[in-house]
Amino acid sequence: MNATANGHSDHRPSGWRRWLTTTNHKDIGTLYLWFSFVMFMLGGIMALLIRAELFQPGLQFLEPERFNQIVTLHGLIMVFGAIMPAFVGFANWMIPLQIGASDMAFGRLNNWSFWLLIPASLLLITSLFVPGGAAGVGWTLYPPLSVQMGIGMDLTIFAVHILGISSILGSINIITTVLNLRAPGMTMMKIPMFTWTWLITAFLVIAVMPVFAGAVTMILTDRHFGTSFFSAAGGGDPILYQHVFWFFGHPEVYIVILPGFGIISQVVPAFSRKPLFGYTSMVYATGSIAILGFFVWGHHMFTSGMPVTAQLFYMYATMLIAVPTGVKVFNWIATMWRGQLTFETPMLFALGFIFLFVMGGFSGLVLAMTAVDVQMHSTYYVVAHFHYTMVAGALFSAFAAVYFWLPKWTGHMYDEKLAKLHFWLTMIFFNVTFFVQHFLGLAGMPRRIPDYALQFADFNMISSIGAFGLGLSQLLFLYIVIVCIKGGAPAAAKPWDGAEGLEWEVPSPAPHHTWEVQPVVK
Amino acid sequence: MTNRESYYYVPSPSYWPLIGALALLLLASGAVLWINAYTLGPALVAAGFAVLIFMLAGWFRVVIKESEGGLYNKRVDSSFRWAMSWFIFSEVMFFAAFFGALFYARVFSVPDLASVDSQLLWPNFSAIWPNAGPGYKGNFSAMAAMGIPAINTLLLLSSGATLTWAHWGLLQNKRSQLILGLILTIGLGLIFISLQAHEYSHAYAEMNLKLTTGIYGTTFYMLTGFHGLHVTIGVTMLSVILLRVLRGHFKPDHHFAFEAVAWYWHFVDVVWLLLFIVVYWI
Numbered sequence: 012m013n014a015t016a017n018g019h020s021d022h023r024p025s026g027w028r029r030w031l032t033t034t035n036h037k038d039i040g041t042l043y044l045w046f047s048f049v050m051f052m053l054g055g056i057m058a059l060l061i062r063a064e065l066f067q068p069g070l071q072f073l074e075p076e077r078f079n080q081i082v083t084l085h086g087l088i089m090v091f092g093a094i095m096p097a098f099v100g101f102a103n104w105m106i107p108l109q110i111g112a113s114d115m116a117f118g119r120l121n122n123w124s125f126w127l128l129i130p131a132s133l134l135l136i137t138s139l140f141v142p143g144g145a146a147g148v149g150w151t152l153y154p155p156l157s158v159q160m161g162i163g164m165d166l167t168i169f170a171v172h173i174l175g176i177s178s179i180l181g182s183i184n185i186i187t188t189v190l191n192l193r194a195p196g197m198t199m200m201k202i203p204m205f206t207w208t209w210l211i212t213a214f215l216v217i218a219v220m221p222v223f224a225g226a227v228t229m230i231l232t233d234r235h236f237g238t239s240f241f242s243a244a245g246g247g248d249p250i251l252y253q254h255v256f257w258f259f260g261h262p263e264v265y266i267v268i269l270p271g272f273g274i275i276s277q278v279v280p281a282f283s284r285k286p287l288f289g290y291t292s293m294v295y296a297t298g299s300i301a302i303l304g305f306f307v308w309g310h311h312m313f314t315s316g317m318p319v320t321a322q323l324f325y326m327y328a329t330m331l332i333a334v335p336t337g338v339k340v341f342n343w344i345a346t347m348w349r350g351q352l353t354f355e356t357p358m359l360f361a362l363g364f365i366f367l368f369v370m371g372g373f374s375g376l377v378l379a380m381t382a383v384d385v386q387m388h389s390t391y392y393v394v395a396h397f398h399y400t401m402v403a404g405a406l407f408s409a410f411a412a413v414y415f416w417l418p419k420w421t422g423h424m425y426d427e428k429l430a431k432l433h434f435w436l437t438m439i440f441f442n443v444t445f446f447v448q449h450f451l452g453l454a455g456m457p458r459r460i461p462d463y464a465l466q467f468a469d470f471n472m473i474s475s476i477g478a479f480g481l482g483l484s485q486l487l488f489l490y491i492v493i494v495c496i497k498g499g500a501p502a503a504a505k506p507w508d509g510a511e512g513l514e515w516e517v518p519s520p521a522p523h524h525t526w527e528v529q530p531v532v533k
Numbered sequence: 534m535t536n537r538e539s540y541y542y543v544p545s546p547s548y549w550p551l552i553g554a555l556a557l558l559l560l561a562s563g564a565v566l567w568i569n570a571y572t573l574g575p576a577l578v579a580a581g582f583a584v585l586i587f588m589l590a591g592w593f594r595v596v597i598k599e600s601e602g603g604l605y606n607k608r609v610d611s612s613f614r615w616a617m618s619w620f621i622f623s624e625v626m627f628f629a630a631f632f633g634a635l636f637y638a639r640v641f642s643v644p645d646l647a648s649v650d651s652q653l654l655w656p657n658f659s660a661i662w663p664n665a666g667p668g669y670k671g672n673f674s675a676m677a678a679m680g681i682p683a684i685n686t687l688l689l690l691s692s693g694a695t696l697t698w699a700h701w702g703l704l705q706n707k708r709s710q711l712i713l714g715l716i717l718t719i720g721l722g723l724i725f726i727s728l729q730a731h732e733y734s735h736a737y738a739e740m741n742l743k744l745t746t747g748i749y750g751t752t753f754y755m756l757t758g759f760h761g762l763h764v765t766i767g768v769t770m771l772s773v774i775l776l777r778v779l780r781g782h783f784k785p786d787h788h789f790a791f792e793a794v795a796w797y798w799h800f801v802d803v804v805w806l807l808l809f810i811v812v813y814w815i
Binding site: 169247 | 541543545547565568592608615620623629630633645668669743744745748750751755
């Protein structure tokens with residue numbers, strides 16, 4: 012029996028053809044991760060443009076329209092170009108290894124999911140250079156403004172469609188792989204937490220990305236084909252868009268954080284040298300967060316004039332999410348309790364995650380209170396809040412994952428000293444950038460403005476200095492990763508002595524094909 | 534290596550995904566140019582469609598060859614089943630967005646525009662459905678349920694039955710029943726599409742009911758239009774299945790492509806029932 016007869020082609024094209032045509036989950040995972048890093052840099056440059064403009068009051072570098080476009084693209088690129096592809100990259104690499112499958116369920120579809128990201132990002136980037144510029148409406152694309160924008164808005168709409176197809180297909184692949192290709196004995200309640208969180212995330216993606224596609228389609232037809240979805244004169248309502256968008260948008264924020272929860276749930280036990288505390292409750296907490304996430308979208312719309320009854324419902328439902336999230340935080344801390352802790356870089360990022368994400372969660376609770384939110388809606392407090400969850404949450408967990416699994420991917424250990432430096436620079440500059448934004452928001456500075464009143468000057472200057480420090484620190488990360496790919500101390504199959512799971516039973520670097528004979532899990 | 538054989542299929546490297554990405558790039562950029570009245574638009578869209586069809590034909594050709602070549606075992610079969618189910622679920626959610634828009638218009642936005650709050654802005658506006666909004670000048674008639682739509686309901690429900698009958702034929706290896714059932718299903722689907730086209734042209738020509746006819750026209754055409762698109766896709770897929778049957782493909786115990794298309798067809802059927810009730814009837 013030769014290898015190709017059962018489909019495991021060992022004769023892969025070499026050079027660039029390998030990457031264009033690959034059906035291998037590790038290759039595709041690598042492509043996703045590099046794509047995500049490029050987008051992270053691009054979105055980061057946009058963030059620095061924003062912070063450069065806001066360094067001082069007055070207009071320095073950007074026209075107000077251009078500023079709005081940069082804000083919009085920064086959001087879209089970071090959410091759909093950087094964070095989501097990074098987690099899909101981890102999923103591609105690690106899920107088959109973790110559940111003992113030899114690859115993802117659909118190799119070619121997997122490759123298509125990746126390559127669809129390229130046209131989508133091309134459309135987004137091109138939109139900056141068309142007449143009228145990119146969509147300058149914020150990443151939420153609210154009408155009526157989004158109905159009035161120029162051709163850049165159309166490019167954004169189609170980019171969203173393609174991104175949606177990509178992530179739906181990717182998620183179908185992940186769900187199928189997890190449900191159908193687990194090794195014998197790998198029962199549902201033995202699946203590693205990272206895989207569990209992705210299973211639930213994939214369900215969320217399939218449930219809400221089509222709704223987002225529907226929402227932007229409505230904008231498209233309102234713009235060009237004379238429909239009245241968001242026109243009051245025709246019997247529609249711009250608020251309708253907010254409902255449809257946030258029905259997608261709120262689950263979307265769990266899409267970008269749940270895989271991060273999974274990563275932390277694997278890193279913390281590994282460096283505490285203890286099994287995860289409360290695995291079962293962790294699984295149920297993740298499921299509860301996902302389900303509750305479908306019933307809280309109204310908390311993004313407290314100032315849109317909804318009835319008090321609805322405000323109360325959304326307020327209580329939102330606060331309810333603090334319960335399963337609290338279960339998770341409790342479990343992480345209980346895992347560390349009386350563990351033999353060591354503080355390698357993945358653990359540092361995990362601890363940074365727990366500390367900062369809890370702060371982001373608490374500011375979320377503050378915003379969940381309707382009476383308070385009416386004051387803070389669309390201020391920098393909101394910006395500070397979601398950057399504590401998206402940067403200190405999603406991004407920190409992504410860094411933890413990279414350092415945790417880099418030895419498995421490359422076969423080398425990364426430079427621990429430099430990596431720790433990367434952690435501390437990121438940690439400090441992150442807080443310098445975003446902590447002061449809480450004060451700005453409380454003092455009433457609106458988000459998405461290129462200029463501001465003089466009393467906000469000091470905190471904005473501090474925030475901008477932090478942002479440049481944060482941005483430049485990521486070049487160190489790139490350097491560490493490249494050095495680690497090129498060489499370094501060889502990594503053992505299991506470089507972390509407290510780590511558990513099937514992924515540590517294959518050699519480092521993981522060979523091109525793994526688990527061609529399925530392992531049996533006892 | 535028996536374990537390896539009974540495991541599952543991992544395909545060889547392929548260019549089709551890349552070609553598929555190119556197709557969508559051409560389609561999307563062409564569509565953007567077209568709707569903004571650039572002359573290059575239609576040509577790019579046409580090129581995108583051509584590449585898309587080339588990709589679909591080529592990719593499915595490989596899949597069909599692998600399937601008929603016996604490379605797909607039970608495990609791969611159940612992967613396909615999961616994947617198709619989740620794909621249909623994503624389609625359900627897409628339609629849910631538009632049904633949601635219809636319910637929102639009927640329950641919230643139109644009544645709100647007639648409420649005390651809006652009296653100053655839109656005096657004399659009353660919230661009766663069908664409604665094209667307070668800014669609509671002119672007259673239109675709403676589409677009645679008990680004409681063509683009722684016939685179309687009957688057609689689609691029958692097509693579900695003929696498709697199941699064809700499936701029974703496949704399961705019992707009665708090939709002529711299978712072929713006849715498929716032809717009947719495709720025929721019913723085609724009649725449905727032509728009746729709907731007739732309904733649209735009637736609406737535009739004689740009822741003054743257009744896509745631009747306020748929220749009623751918007752929800753009517755968007756919901757029935759996307760459904761019609763799905764019927765068209767369904768008929769196309771059924772035709773491919775028919776061609777495969779005529780070439781002797783599918784066995785009583787190995788015919789997931791048939792079932793996947795049948796699932797899709799029934800899904801389109803159920804969406805129509807909902808449409809018939811909430812768009813046409815009540």
